[in-house]
Amino acid sequence: MKPATEGAKGYRRLIPSLTALVEFEAVARLSSFTLAANELGVTQAAVSRQVRFLEESLNVRLFHRLHRAIKLTSEGEALYSVVADSMRRIAGVFDRLSDGSAQQELVLATTAAFSHFRVLPNLPQLKRLEPQLALRLTTSMFTADLRHNEVDLAVRFGNGKWRDGTSSLLFDEEVFPVCSPEWLARNGLLQSIDDLTMTQLIDSDSTSEGWMDWETWFQAVGVRPPRLHYSLRCSLYTDAIQAAQHGHGVALGWRRLLGDLLESRQLVRVTDASVKVSDSYFVVVPHGRTITPTTSTVIDWLRADVQPT
Template identity: 80%
Template sequence: MKAVAEGAKGYRRLIPSLTALVEFEAVARLGSFTLAADELGVTQAAVSRQVRFLEESLNVRLFHRLHRSIKLTGEGEALYLAVAESMQRIAGAFDRLSSGAEEQELVLATTAAFSHFRVLPQLPALKHRQPQLKLRLTTQMFTADLRHNEVDIAVRYGNGKWRDGTSSLLFDEEVFPVCSPAWLLANGSPKSLIDLMKTPLIESDSTSEGWMNWEEWF
């Protein structure tokens, strides 16, 4: 708490007047003391006093005061860029908070294959329905424990009986054999599961939890 208090005190010392910065930004953006006064709802003299106060506080000239116009000095340009960017960010935060559309992040953990083939194609539709939602994908295997990871939702294969959260069934798995056209032309299509069992099958011994193999399928 002490560090925060010291930082706040430092800002007040370095920035003499936020009102002066607001009025300076309006003058620099509009290129006119008169237009800035109209926008802010104050007198031109009041705007001039605030800008003069900034110049005296910084000991620099912020504007070249020409016959019928004004122009930022080099120092004024540097200050305007910093103030304008900061005010845009502050205004954007106020707008999001006041409209209740603050961006929310959802962390989804799944396998790389599921993310690529099932999640990514649906991102445009999700963005349309939930524009304020920011989805962050993380690739994890089925053994990841939600209690020890910064993950909101995980997509897993299994019976849904896990201790680290509640589960909802998305869809059942569909398993079917595939072959090349050349193999089918040479061997013909199996007529039954027994015929399929007798054909040479490529077996993959997965180290990942949950993957179904040919022995379980038959």
């Protein structure tokens, strides 16, 4: 076995400057020399020198310098994926050691709807599976580039093809009309899809590619109503579903999100008509991020049809 000092000398020989790697990571993550300099508290010229030194040491170009932007080259992408992952892991150990905590934090990015209906109700089971895990949820309405965010896992709805990470199928999805039992009692069973076009509908804005609204749903079941009657329009799907629970009309129910509400009959189906969408839910691991046993447990937990306790 080689002495530790020989290994250290080998690292110094292969890695010309840790400072240059730190500054390269900031530039790649922020896609800006200026923003990286501001974050690091140095001048833009200093950051440019460090990146140029790194490129000269490796004899490759790490960035395409465009007119008013920069973009990683393929060599830059390869280096960034390793450097970013290593720095996140080192920072995580420092964070745990500095506060004396044995907890492990995992950052999960989802839409607000997935977090509200799928993640939060099932946290007790995750806590039993991973008692030391500290979950941090980050939500957004639209898909953000994982290379520019400190995210360990992301749940996305789409075709599974994204350039910033490796995706794995969670489950497919189908969509059908739902309402509260009270609304159904007041208005009675609908006899046909045409009856549904004339009733009080609750709609929500699209937040990602493939998200279905009422017009798209009716087209998918072969109905083209001349005009739809909306009792309420919401920017958030969570608001639309809450409005349906309060008896304000009929909303589109995404089965994988609303399983608990349907099981408890807080919401009921209005019709047997249903649309199976072509897109599905995927979990995405950012490039360069290691899949640990804890990460695998979280992925299995996301995939399972668990019920709250």
